[in-house]
Amino acid sequence: MDKTGISMTDTPRSGRSSEATREKLTRAAAELIAELGWGRVTTRAVAERAGVPHGAVSYHFRGKQELLIESCLAAFAQAVPFEEYAAKATLDDVVGLIGSEIDHGLHRDAVLGRLMFEAIREAERDEGLRERMGAMVTEYRKVLVAVVRAEQERGAISATISAEGVATLVTAIGDGLFLHALLDPDLDVSEALGTLRVLLATR
Amino acid sequence: MDKTGISMTDTPRSGRSSEATREKLTRAAAELIAELGWGRVTTRAVAERAGVPHGAVSYHFRGKQELLIESCLAAFAQAVPFEEYAAKATLDDVVGLIGSEIDHGLHRDAVLGRLMFEAIREAERDEGLRERMGAMVTEYRKVLVAVVRAEQERGAISATISAEGVATLVTAIGDGLFLHALLDPDLDVSEALGTLRVLLATR
DNA sequence: ACACGAGTTGGCCATCTGGACAAGTCAAAT
DNA sequence: ATTTGACTTGTCCAGATGGCCAACTCGTGT
Incomplete structure (x- = not known):
């Protein structure tokens, strides 16, 4: 089907089923920022709460900071x-x-x-x-x-x-x-x- | 001897010249909390900015959290x-x-x-x-x-x-x-x- | 059948972190 | 002079952390 379709934004090219994992991560990250404070959030804790292996963070985001920023902006935009x-x-x-x-x-x-x-x-x-x-x-x-x-x-x-x-x-x-x-x-x-x-x- | 050096009142017994070191630490900690956010402050960074060896933190405070709390309360009380x-x-x-x-x-x-x-x-x-x-x-x-x-x-x-x-x-x-x-x-x-x-x- | 590649998984490592502590310093008390 | 004890200093350690990556899964197109 389409491969060039969705991406163009940033991070690795966003595929099809990856969207679910990304969202699990951003949701978990938003929760943890609110609970622990920005500076105490760890990529491992986010992955654990999201129920995905910690390596997934590196695949879907350029790094911790991008994960956190996308997480809170997504939460705001939606709410x-x-x-x-x-x-x-x-x-x-x-x-x-x-x-x-x-x-x-x-x-x-x-x-x-x-x-x-x-x-x-x-x-x-x-x-x-x-x-x-x-x-x-x-x-x-x-x-x-x-x-x-x-x-x-x-x-x-x-x-x-x-x-x-x-x-x-x-x-x-x-x-x-x-x-x-x-x-x-x-x-x-x-x-x-x-x-x-x-x-x-x-x- | 004393191991963690803790009296029951608060922190180690307050001596004479230690007051200077304590204050250097609390000042540095307050700055770093404001700059980096509570969760990203490390005892080593505080010690470095205060110009004292990092072991001094363990002697003068029960731990990182006590150092940070005393630091901001002292800053408020004074200001x-x-x-x-x-x-x-x-x-x-x-x-x-x-x-x-x-x-x-x-x-x-x-x-x-x-x-x-x-x-x-x-x-x-x-x-x-x-x-x-x-x-x-x-x-x-x-x-x-x-x-x-x-x-x-x-x-x-x-x-x-x-x-x-x-x-x-x-x-x-x-x-x-x-x-x-x-x-x-x-x-x-x-x-x-x-x-x-x-x-x-x-x- | 087969190759391809996006997505996934878990292991690895250099580095950092908080805390502990043994040895050292020094001034006041003896 | 010696002792005492508060204070200092550098080192050590066990555990965490972020990022990287090789191996793996699995649906898709050929």
Whole structure:
């Protein structure tokens, strides 16, 4: 059939059944980054959790770093709910979405939030990762700006406030609150978000 | 004689000249945690940067983890400007302080902010570290609550808003903004903080 | 039947890592 | 002067780690 078909990206040429192994590896890697932290992940541990021999890593990826980067970017691309945010017409809904994501992320087995922090930290050490992560967050913020602008046109938020400023604030609050909630499970996230709603309401 | 050289209080008995070596080690460890991430720090790298032989680590600390934990807690205890915050009578001043700390933290050689994130992530894996870090953040938030209450009595902030909620929000915004600024150096932090000031102003 | 080659598997190795420890240093106490 | 013990220093070791690669499997095209 086709041999030249799928590849063109990088790594060894991607064949047919190899896709399954690659995905097992990236899934396992994402979990382990979230659990152990980027620097403590070993290729052997990833292979073991994926249920494949450790030699498979060398075949499917150029090395450990490429495996880890592809793993977290794949996890984000698949999981970040841009559409959900864009569909929300009101900031109130967005704040609610943040709250439920924090709640969900506090479960022990939740990977995405923790993976996010590890990736951001690693991005400072890896040029390519930083660019890709930065583009993602920028897009996220852009969606929020659109939501804020819509609110301002509705008159729900004062038109004199910077939409970009609000978007940046809300984005930062989401991550900051999650971080602090990880540290202190008793932190009253919903009270903070309730306060945020009040502050954002028209004056 | 003593084998691991451990008293029951903590680490070896604290002598006189050993304090210098210990401090060289903790300083070097804090730097390396911030630069490489918690999981990639090695005792040898710490010793080398500290300019002491690598065996010194085993003598002065029970092991790598104790060295790292003591290093970051010492760095925080010495650097977190509780007094500065407590002295600020207005939230406006506090927001300004956050801004300048973010600006300062964005420099490559700035350790504290990066160390903070590494410590929070590690706190999820280390019970003792979590408790100590949580206590620190809680105290920080408590100071902010006092500031907010003072503002409310002055009438600068509506008395109907939850002071705890505002304190939690502001704390989270500080860390969240710093995190995003690390990822995207072009992020307009001051615009976001300006917007925050507007939102916090009396209505 | 046969060769081909993508994909798989497990073994190998140079290097690193954390921790242990014996021997050495030195100043204060005796 | 000698002893004592905190502190230092270099070495050693068992285990892990990342990457490499030769042998193997198996579906496909000839």
